[in-house]
Amino acid sequence: MRLKRILSSRWAKVTVFALCLVPALLLVWKGFTGGLGANPIEYITHATGDWILRFLCITLSVTPLRKILGLPELIRFRRMLGLFAFFYACLHFLIWFVLDKFFDWGEIAKDVVKRPFITAGFTAFVLLIPLAVTSTKGWIRRMGGKRWQMLHRLIYVSAIAGVVHYYWLVKSDIRLPVMYGVIIFVLLAYRLIASLMKGRGLMPRTAGVQAGERV
Amino acid sequence: MLIKRSPDIRPSEITPKHLYLNRRAFLAGLPLAGAAFAAGNARAAEKLSGITKSPLSTTEKITPMNDVTHYNNYYEFGTGKEQPAQLAQKLKTSPWTVKVEGAVDKPQVFDMDAIMKMAPLEERIYRHRCVERWSIVVPWIGFPLSALIKKVEPTDKAKYVAFQTLLDRGIMLSESSAGIPLPYVEGLRMDEAMHPLAILCVGMYDEALPKQDGAPVRLIVPWKYGFKSVKSIVKIKFVEKQPPTTWNMTNAHEYGFYSNVNPEVDHPRWSQGSERRLGEFFMRKTVKFNGYGDQVAQLYAGMDLRKNY
Numbered sequence: 348m349r350l351k352r353i354l355s356s357r358w359a360k361v362t363v364f365a366l367c368l369v370p371a372l373l374l375v376w377k378g379f380t381g382g383l384g385a386n387p388i389e390y391i392t393h394a395t396g397d398w399i400l401r402f403l404c405i406t407l408s409v410t411p412l413r414k415i416l417g418l419p420e421l422i423r424f425r426r427m428l429g430l431f432a433f434f435y436a437c438l439h440f441l442i443w444f445v446l447d448k449f450f451d452w453g454e455i456a457k458d459v460v461k462r463p464f465i466t467a468g469f470t471a472f473v474l475l476i477p478l479a480v481t482s483t484k485g486w487i488r489r490m491g492g493k494r495w496q497m498l499h500r501l502i503y504v505s506a507i508a509g510v511v512h513y514y515w516l517v518k519s520d521i522r523l524p525v526m527y528g529v530i531i532f533v534l535l536a537y538r539l540i541a542s543l544m545k546g547r548g549l550m551p552r553t554a555g556v557q558a559g560e561r562v
Numbered sequence: 563m564l565i566k567r568s569p570d571i572r573p574s575e576i577t578p579k580h581l582y583l584n585r586r587a588f589l590a591g592l593p594l595a596g597a598a599f600a601a602g603n604a605r606a607a608e609k610l611s612g613i614t615k616s617p618l619s620t621t622e623k624i625t626p627m628n629d630v631t632h633y634n635n636y637y638e639f640g641t642g643k644e645q646p647a648q649l650a651q652k653l654k655t656s657p658w659t660v661k662v663e664g665a666v667d668k669p670q671v672f673d674m675d676a677i678m679k680m681a682p683l684e685e686r687i688y689r690h691r692c693v694e695r696w697s698i699v700v701p702w703i704g705f706p707l708s709a710l711i712k713k714v715e716p717t718d719k720a721k722y723v724a725f726q727t728l729l730d731r732g733i734m735l736s737e738s739s740a741g742i743p744l745p746y747v748e749g750l751r752m753d754e755a756m757h758p759l760a761i762l763c764v765g766m767y768d769e770a771l772p773k774q775d776g777a778p779v780r781l782i783v784p785w786k787y788g789f790k791s792v793k794s795i796v797k798i799k800f801v802e803k804q805p806p807t808t809w810n811m812t813n814a815h816e817y818g819f820y821s822n823v824n825p826e827v828d829h830p831r832w833s834q835g836s837e838r839r840l841g842e843f844f845m846r847k848t849v850k851f852n853g854y855g856d857q858v859a860q861l862y863a864g865m866d867l868r869k870n871y
Contacts, residue, residue, distance in 0.1 A: 386633060386838065389838070446844065457833075461828075464832070465832075519741025519742055519812060520641035520739075520740070521741070
């Protein structure tokens, strides 16, 4: 199949990588051309925040899409997509850390403890760190597939914390945070149902499952 | 004998082509028409004349007008910051009347003409601090709210003033989309309303108020968070009891009746200790009563500002 060949090619990965960088490059371009509006720092904070949730959703969609579309090749992109979620999370965090708090550790600690919306966002970010660190093949081998898989289920906790963070931030218009919440809920529900069905032998375990692969 | 020939110029010859074309698109109900119309009409504001400078103005750097007109909270016209600049262009500001009623001896309906002539117009360059931790410096044009209050002669029962924004469901977002109950209502205590810093504002940057900034007439109370400075006022009512206010109805835990700028009283979800002045890179410290403490602190003497947030 042609699509399968394209997905397996070296260029596919390079293309996806370049595409994932587009939002960041767009922000840089807008920054130089005055396209970030009256409050540029708020703009880039919100934009990077949005892209974290989008990348988390895309990353979590890989497995369901792979199975539904019968395209196991999609797995090649999952780690990169997850790492891009982390990349945008780092940008988002640094903007807050430097441009909002300006390295004021006292203020930062107070905010993290006292402000539920920051507690949630901070939690979401911190939880992504071990996942990014252990994303390599070497770590999968060292940890063993089962344990690695357990650890990487933290992505759900992180994604949910991220949505809560967004929900608590907005003053009244909750449509976007709710939308992300629904998407993540559906992706989580798919896995729960899939694993239940598999438990009852309704769904054969896919042959050739790689070590450390999530359900 | 001078015989004047009646002009037979077609409207299409007067109106710039891009404007009437946009108007047609607007009438056709195309979704983007509003935006196109806004873009075409953005600089049609009239210059105001005879404005005097006020000693109450700050000497701080004025925020560029383009920022003040493209970074708005006007939820009736969109919850995004740049939406009101487009969607509020549907607002019809002429004719416009403000009904003043309640506990007054002389209830009246003022048209915009009467409001423009109510008192000498002054330029008041004020700091404006939003509850969302951003701030701007704006050269508002208006006159003390007290001028209007004196005209209608409040009775002893007038303890508070309630303000109401226009509600036009045909051009505004629904309550569920805006996320707040409508019409937008606000209120002040009588002594706050009589304070010389509180103004009825009809313009900014030497021009009539842009629609997204609350045309044709709005309130400005510079020592309170921006949402207290209600836009596009159609009704002012003098009442005995503290009137309901929109954000307090939406979330009483987070937005109080007083809503004075106060770095010591945090918003439940974020610190109010600092703010970002639009155009600046780093945050700056927020000052109590937005820096107007010398003038207004005595209004709240003996009050617990934590309780009365």
